[in-house]
Amino acid sequence: MKTLMEAPLDHIKEQFFSHVPERISGLVDLSYNLWWSWTPEAMMLFRQLNVHAWIESVHNPVKMLQSIPPNFLEEAARRPQYLRHYDIVMDRFAREMNQKSTWFAEKVPSTTFLPIAYFSAEYGLHHSLPFYAGGLGFLAGDHIKECSDLGVPMVAVGFMYGEGYLHQYINADGWQEDIKETLTRDAAPVTRLMVKPGEQLVIHVPLMEPAMHVAVWEVAVGRIPLYLMDTDLDMNEPAHRSIFSRLYTGNLESRLQQELVLGIGGSEVLRYLGIEHSIVHLNEGHTAFTLLERVRQRVEEGSSFQNALQYVRDTSVFTTHTPVEAGHDRYPFSLIDRYFSSYYTELDLDKEGFLRLGADPMDPQNTFNMTALALRLSGHRNAVSREHERVAKRMWHPLWPDMEESRVPLEYITNGVHLPSWLAPKMELTLDEHLGRFYPRWLDDHDSTVLWELMHEVSDQSLWRAHQALKRQLFNRIREFKRWKWIQENAEPINVVAGGTLLDPNALTIGFARRFTSYKRADLLFTDTARLKNLLNNWWRPVQVIFAGKAHPDDYEGKRILQRIYRFACQPEFSGRIAFVEDYDEQIAQLLVHGVDVWLNTPVRGMEASGTSGMKAAMNGVLHLSIPTGWWPEGYNGRNGWVIGGDTPDDQDAQRLYEILERDVVPLYYSVSEDGTPHQWIQQMKESIRSISPRFSARRMVKEYVERYYIPALISCQESCSVEKSG
Secondary structure, eight states, rough: OOOOOHHHHHHHHHOOOOOOOOOHHHHHHHHHHHGGGGOHHHHHHHHOHHHHHHHTTTOOOHHHHHHHHHHHHHHHHHHHHHHHHHHHHHHHHHHHHHHOOEEEHHHHHOOOOEEEEEEEEEEETTTTTTOOOSSHHHHHHHHHHHHHTOOOOOOEEOOOOOOOOOOEEETTOOEEEEOOOOGGGGSOOOOOOOEETTTEEEEEETSSSSOOEEEEEEEEETEEEEEEEEOOOOTTTHHTTEEEEEOOOSSSHHHHHHHHHIIIIIIHHHHTTOOOOOOEEEGGGGGTTHHHHHHHHHHHHHOOOHHHHHHHHHHHHEEEOOOOOGSEEEEEHHHHHHTTTTGGGGOOHHHHHHHHHHHTTTEEEEEHHHHHHHHHOOSSEEEHHHHHHHHHHHGGGGGGGOOOGGGGGGGOOOOOOOHHHHSOOOHHHHHHHHHHHHHTTTTTTTTTTTTTGGGSOOOOOHHHHHHHHHHHHHHHHHHHHHHHHHHHOOOOOHHHIIIIITOTTTTTEEEEEEEGGGGGGGGGSSSSHHHHHHOOOOOOOOSSEEOOOOOOOTTTHHHHHHHHHHHHHHHHGGTTTTEEEEEEOOHHHHHHHHHEEEEEOOOOTOOSSSOHHHHHHHHTTOOEEEEEEEHHHEEEOOSSEEEEOOSSHHHHHHHHHHHIIIIIIIITTTTTOTSSSOHHHHHHHHHHHHHTTTTTTTHHHHHHHIIIIIIHHHHHHHHHHHHHOOO
């Protein structure tokens, strides 16, 4: 273990924040812990310094504090009202970070519990740290945020991507261009782990030739440390420096190198830091080499391969997410052998025995499958929805050919979302006004289905006012973004129009925002353009649709679908009621799930494992309109949204979508009483919030992982340690 510098933030304060008055210097500490990002009172501390600086920094307090003129900070440090707010928030921050009486401590009253090591290739935490491509990353981010809230001891491992995920620019022809932007690390809430002043912690990654080294960074996610590895070092070969420039490179060997560094290099980071862990939880197959390294370490300590393998299985959790075949990484045996030939003997295996661990069930003689490796080496395996469990059992049945498909050892824990992160602050205030009268700690117990029965106490007018305010906030952000593009980039006028400047805040607004790929069928709504025009252009009951999302840089079909939709948005006959919001990120996602009226989801059934954007929208009162796939068959109750088709061809699904919009959605939205309020629509909003919020929260999800997987794995770990000590 290397000795690290203590209090690294003290050095950062001297370098970048010497202008922050001592009286409010805690703002710097707060800005480097993402706890502020899901705590509205903490966000307000930064916003109250100067609202324009807050907006200019794109809600990044580290960047804001570095650039804000000192006089604003000095004035705040003299203002009694601000200081009272500051003291309250900082006291709460300190108490929560040091709290011992957590849910987990009560559930597992063991003082010897070693942390869980959570490995993921991406983390969606905040747009100032663009280390995510989509839902998988946000699921990982929400998981570790909730572990912080519940006091689950955890350490997370991932990558520092130099370019994050590429920015999106839509050219005049509607084609997505991918714009690289190097992350300014010193202006983001991430810190270097330092050995001494001027020397960052650097670790050698085994198996890489020529030698590869990674520098280590840390992100504080509440109580959870997230360690990120970075290969952009002068000591590395040029090819190695760039393999972590962005997520999910299309080069096969570079992808293998990424996954080798994540699994084996990440384990080496924890070892060097002296962080012992009891359990590992792997988020998708990209992380599977972690399990091999766990086996190797046990063998190195004197276990036989079989005993080491059994221990690793008993103490490893693997979550598979994608039912899409292309989403599972596969490598030819020859490439695996090139990197792992010296590793076989360290596992006490020969080449054939090693390759069998990851042999693809569809091509066992030639191909190494990362998901198959993780499934074979993990004893606790789960899909991410009930529907996905059925699909995953069919997909991976060849790994257990002697079993009936229904008995394949793979369960499900349905995904959930971190409610404090995704519930709009304005909606939280509205709910607190009504729920808080009867249940003051409702937010602390938000996975309780009983307390959400209090939604009946929320007045229709209050809920509608909050929703309308969020809708205006969304539209203002869309217009402000296009205004900025017009000024800064001399954007094409048609791009300004297609970006949403003509949207009407009073019209029924449908949102569709996700990664653009063919199976998600973003263009299903355009199957019958004549019928769609009638819906959009109805003078008395207009409808409008906002699209957002990126296609993967190598997904040309996804880019063509995006281009088609953009071109529709440019056509005058749609009256400006189709909009495409470019450069989709976490901030835009927040505004969309808060501010649209209906959330549309149209993937091919069985191709979406769970989907979480609809959950985020639904708990904000946005009604879900979806194919019955992923989480929606578990969430739909007939009163909280609508179901489109199912196992039917595209044209039939499209016809069903039009019918639901024409017969149910539009008339309900425009059914307004004498007081100007659509009470029937609001009843469905209340039902959406009531039924979705507790059941599809990350709090419920993490508690399930703890009770069903972490505690049994912990018991296995403790039993194994007891046997070793007695031996």
